[in-house]
Amino acid sequence: MAGRRSGGRRATIHDVAAEAGISRGTVSRVLNNEPYVSDTARRAVQEAVAKVGYVRNAAARNLVTQRSRAIALIIHEPHSLVLEDSNIGNILIGTNSVLSGADHQLVTLMIDSQRDSDRVVEYLRGGFVDGAIILSARTGDPISAAIAEMDLPASMVGHPSDAPDIPFIGIDNRAAAEAIVRRLMATGRRRIGMLASGLDRDSGQDRLLGFTAALGDAYDPDLVVRHQFYSYAAGMEGMEELLARDPSIDGVFAASDAVAAGALDVLHRRGVVVPDDIGVIGFDDSSWALRCTPALSTVRQPAETLGGLAAQQVLDQLSGVDFERALILPTEIAWRESA
Amino acid sequence: MAGRRSGGRRATIHDVAAEAGISRGTVSRVLNNEPYVSDTARRAVQEAVAKVGYVRNAAARNLVTQRSRAIALIIHEPHSLVLEDSNIGNILIGTNSVLSGADHQLVTLMIDSQRDSDRVVEYLRGGFVDGAIILSARTGDPISAAIAEMDLPASMVGHPSDAPDIPFIGIDNRAAAEAIVRRLMATGRRRIGMLASGLDRDSGQDRLLGFTAALGDAYDPDLVVRHQFYSYAAGMEGMEELLARDPSIDGVFAASDAVAAGALDVLHRRGVVVPDDIGVIGFDDSSWALRCTPALSTVRQPAETLGGLAAQQVLDQLSGVDFERALILPTEIAWRESA
DNA sequence: TTGTAAGCGTTATCAA
């Protein structure tokens, strides 16, 4: 399992016991910081461990304890997500920090093909981890189904409409979208369009719902352009399309900051002035928002907290304490110069 | 180790053997696709497996085979890297793809604190993985030292000056930097400055060396601003500083695209026209390059290939075949509008 | 407080 040593086999508890002149049982007790061990024995073991260069074999330990102290974080579609968009980095940081505090190792698994998906299911089934956190799942995601079926402690960040019964944590995308679109309307805009993305996820769907709810009677289906990804490219293409459909448009709600950035660049090249001619708003408050010119008005997600609480949900299941299976965190509006 | 089943314990080879009415040895052979198994036995096992819902226990298997079929990819400093910069996404994609093809699971480990660092060393020592790929190591990195010491098959992307004897793969940062700076000089610039970053890594050091080499006698130490991170913020601060030091500057080499992007924005706000007043060049050809206005001239790194070959280096060590321990890949210049 | 010994679920050797 571990890297083959250059020469000789690696030390076991057996060697430590022999070196220290005591039994393996006591060595194990020292290693696990258990009570009822004499100071003499403790010292002897510590010295022997150092001397023979002992390191615990995880496989053997996991086999008997039925635990690994590792938690998986599953990321779908590295292309569109890690590269282009979003708070994924902050989610990771929050998760890692909570897990680290509980002395669990975070292992990130990336799914980029059917083959990956199958292998990851094997990995989870095999017992390499005690639990899992699922990011950016789409409707019909086979991993989530497998996790639910194998009854592995888990938590989803976000919550696809058809998700199996797995605890989750998220934000109210619909309400947040509605709120920021209303604010855009309050600036006097009359013809507002939307660059919708990620409609195969709850986030995308709900942001669109919030948009239509805010517009009410003013809603014009013709002013919604759909795209698969939350990407910069989607923003560029979508904005071109929107301008083609209605040159008199004076407001745009982009489904994410990356999308908004693409839209802003198109507007800039076309000589359309933001926010004078068109007000633009985004969603996420990711690192894109402040890079945009002008700075983007957007919805701030508590990404790091989201990641941390997802980790906590998994740890709680592991320790058997009660916990809230459905968590919705509040968002806020970061109002800047783009609208 | 795995998630506790709702009720009853999970099926073992024992159960399968009993159900199929044959020995555990034969069951194991079927499971591992070994030869010398009758079709009758094979079918019986497959049916039994399905019936009792058997899944192999990885810990037990790893214990006896001394293998895990998993490879770690270690990322330092998620903040500055994953969020701000670079080709890390592409490296991941390349690594995952090669490992996936060899039926190995990629597990990404993030290091964000001393505590993380210690835990990761434990994880590696424990035998959870058969090998490791190290990204963005700095000089004096304890993880690399530990990996070298424990003799774990590994590969580094990049190569810190004091790195222990671990195979590596990288690009010639010095030559690439020199080449693009020469090209900038060829556009007639006279006062060229550099926004240097990551000087605690080989990449940062070498890019600076390439810069001074290209300038030769024209090199003015006063025109080099140093910053710790390859970040957008570093580019903004550095550019302000550079303009303060010498308003007549007419060329800038940024140590990365993110840094260049920050510099471009400062110039834009100051009303300095690029490339008319100042020519700006970057490094990486990351997703930043095309988002910049104007599009950034930069050095293209074969990031995905880098990741793939690092994975291959590890796999080669595992299989014991000969391989090249020091790989340097060629780069090319992507010349666009910023210079 | 310590030692003994029985597993944990596989794979792998050796006979049959």
Place this chain on the structure above:
DNA sequence: TTGATAACGCTTACAA
């Protein structure tokens, strides 16, 4: 081609 059986390295009753 198959079946016993001995490891693999550790934890954990149970006895002492």
